[in-house]
Amino acid sequence: MIKLFLFDIEGTTTDINFVHKVLFPYSEKCLKDYVLNHQNHPTVVKALEDVRKTVQQEEQKQLGLYEVIEKLLEWIKIDRKHGALKEIQGLIWDVGYTKNDFKGHVYPDVKPFFMKILDKGLKIGIYSSGSIHAQKLIFGYSTEGDLTPMISYYFDTQVGGKRERKSYQRIAEETRLSPAEIHFFSDIPEELEAAQDAGMGITHILRAGTKPSHFEAVSDFRVFMDFL
Numbered sequence: 004m005i006k007l008f009l010f011d012i013e014g015t016t017t018d019i020n021f022v023h024k025v026l027f028p029y030s031e032k033c034l035k036d037y038v039l040n041h042q043n044h045p046t047v048v049k050a051l052e053d054v055r056k057t058v059q060q061e062e063q064k065q066l067g068l069y070e071v072i073e074k075l076l077e078w079i080k081i082d083r084k085h086g087a088l089k090e091i092q093g094l095i096w097d098v099g100y101t102k103n104d105f106k107g108h109v110y111p112d113v114k115p116f117f118m119k120i121l122d123k124g125l126k127i128g129i130y131s132s133g134s135i136h137a138q139k140l141i142f143g144y145s146t147e148g149d150l151t152p153m154i155s156y157y158f159d160t161q162v163g164g165k166r167e168r169k170s171y172q173r174i175a176e177e178t179r180l181s182p183a184e185i186h187f188f189s190d191i192p193e194e195l196e197a198a199q200d201a202g203m204g205i206t207h208i209l210r211a212g213t214k215p216s217h218f219e220a221v222s223d224f225r226v227f228m229d230f231l
């Protein structure tokens with residue numbers, strides 16, 4: 004008997020393009036003003052220092068403030084996974100969500116499915132490689148309203164990588180359920196494989212652009228509602 008439904012975000016509850024077409028361009032647009040207006044914010048000070056250090060090591064150059072900003076903009080364009088950029092982007096997105104400049108994209112079939120799950124007395128969890136803070140922002144300020152009161156558990160890569168069996172075992176331990184009581188939804192076959200190896204039930208979610216796999220798949224959560 005399933006007790007917990009566990010959801011991936013990107014490509015499952017949320018359009019995979021949300022990050023690239025909404026979040027990245029927003030941070031690019033706001034970065035210069037944000038940094039200039041918050042250059043004494045301790046997180047920003049530390050991040051700017053880290054950028055300078057990296058460039059010093061890689062290019063033997065000393066950067067002034069405007070050059071650091073240019074470098075950060077360059078890194079957004081090439082999607083460089085640098086901690087300093089992630090920190091500043093996180094701060095900019097916090098502002099964007101709370102100012103309602105954009106909403107976290109959630110597909111319209113997600114909320115009715117969440118409601119049905121809760122109706123049946125079952126639980127909802129999220130497992131995404133984005134930080135728990137970022138997960139709560141997406142669902143808290145979503146296109147479907149604030150869904151956070153519906154969600155009991157959030158997991159990020161603190162429990163381990165999404166393609167590792169152990170991570171799913173850890174999620175079962177932390178929720179005090181047996182893996183067989185958890186059903187995991189994702190768009191990535193390697194993640195489904197790992198969850199299945201841990202003993203969870205799985206379904207491949209096929210949104211526009213996702214390639215099918217040998218796993219059982221659905222393209223809309225409403226398909227599931229009749230089985231609950």
Ligand SMILES: [Mg+2]
Binds near residue numbers: 011013190
């Ligand atoms: Mg995904």
